Amino acid sequence: MINIHQNGNCLECDKKCSAFKRLLSEELNYINQYRFHITYKKGEVIFKQNTPASNVISISRGVAKTTFEDKFNKNLILSLIKGPSLVVGPGIYVDNIYHFTLTALTEVHACIIDVLAFKKLIRENSDFAEQYISEMSVRAIRNYQRTFCLTHKQMHGRVADALLNLSQNIFNAPEFEMPLTRQELGEYTGLTKESVSRILTKFRDDQLIQMDGNIIEILNMDKMITISENG
Amino acid sequence: MINIHQNGNCLECDKKCSAFKRLLSEELNYINQYRFHITYKKGEVIFKQNTPASNVISISRGVAKTTFEDKFNKNLILSLIKGPSLVVGPGIYVDNIYHFTLTALTEVHACIIDVLAFKKLIRENSDFAEQYISEMSVRAIRNYQRTFCLTHKQMHGRVADALLNLSQNIFNAPEFEMPLTRQELGEYTGLTKESVSRILTKFRDDQLIQMDGNIIEILNMDKMITISENG
DNA sequence: TTTTATAATTGATCCATATCATTTGAATAT
DNA sequence: ATATTCAAATGATATGGATCAATTATAAAA
Structure with a gap:
């Protein structure tokens, strides 16, 4: 895991995920203070299920998987994710725990963002909040189809x-x-x-x-x- | 389906779902103008998959199911819902279509709320938005467990x-x-x-x-x- | 190169669950 | 009371996938 603070800042980033495109310049400068950039190698765990959810992840490049595991170590891959994409564990609004593991499947470039900074922007910028809700909604709909696929x-x-x-x-x-x-x-x-x-x-x-x-x-x-x- | 405009208004309603408890008095009075109350009999469809999503439903009493059906009419019950609970089709932030059918399993008392009024409040009251996000998050987490259950x-x-x-x-x-x-x-x-x-x-x-x-x-x-x- | 570990393929067998078919029961209508 | 319909129960059989076992590739390490 190589930690490289990217030269540029969020304002200039051309790999922003959709939600961040809704942010104002001052908000981008704000979030820039609460993020750092990391490159993960294939196979590396970005965050782990059942650990405290203290960050949201903005994947700029690469492919990752989210997996759900039970106590018998049986795994289920919940989704595949391609950057640019924002990965937010739903636990940040529930119990502050990650409910799935996020793992790099290829080399992944990502920004690790402080969850409190993220939540502050959700409260203060309704465009941002709406975009986030919209992305959650898309995933919910995909989930219906996926559950149907797996069962039928x-x-x-x-x-x-x-x-x-x-x-x-x-x-x-x-x-x-x-x-x-x-x-x-x-x-x-x-x-x-x-x-x-x-x-x-x-x-x-x-x-x-x-x-x-x-x-x-x-x-x-x-x-x-x-x-x-x-x- | 019996249409009874409930005597009271949202302000006095003691069957509010959690999100509505976050609204200010003036907001409750506002939403009160854009809702009407209906009682569904057991078995009645409240809204149907693939139809335009023009309302969100606040179930005050009763039990309902959400079902996902494919073109071969194979059904999957996505979730069971008990009032008080807010049922929002995720399509309202995606394609304005309901992606599941909501059906009463017992007698259901519900308020049918205009989707634009709901969205306006999401934008204007960040407590309300946050509560809604929180409820979506809980459902997302439940979904992981459920998908795991059904597959493993x-x-x-x-x-x-x-x-x-x-x-x-x-x-x-x-x-x-x-x-x-x-x-x-x-x-x-x-x-x-x-x-x-x-x-x-x-x-x-x-x-x-x-x-x-x-x-x-x-x-x-x-x-x-x-x-x-x-x- | 040889060794070692890991992933992929392929075959044989078994079992969980679906399917099909029949009967029973309960509710509604005549 | 009798007919009709629909839900539930139960048995017999079929089958989709899992499991087990063995072999072959592939890749990393010594």
């Missing part, structure tokens, strides 16, 4: 959903380097790693995808969407 | 969870009248009605619960919690 679709549909999400929401391209292991794909789709492996082999045999090492390309996007929709 | 626990654990939620969060008593059919319990737990039926019979045979018609009593709360925790 079977293997093929779930893996298709995962691949489509990676392609469309994270990498914006049909071809990408898979940032998740088979184990993690399992934790994301609610399957075992063996099942994920089998489905991917099946997809490849059916000419739906191409796999070259860790590079995956969706060859037939329409078919993939159909599989996702039909569960 | 098996039948007994899921049904135990459902019964515990009804007992602890909805009725605040070990004995209650089951507001859900077996089919609905299935839609809530991600199981078929047949499986739910079998599990309940098993629970009764094991002296975990008592069933008298539609009345269910949890006889062994500790055991039920253990089953929930061990999946």
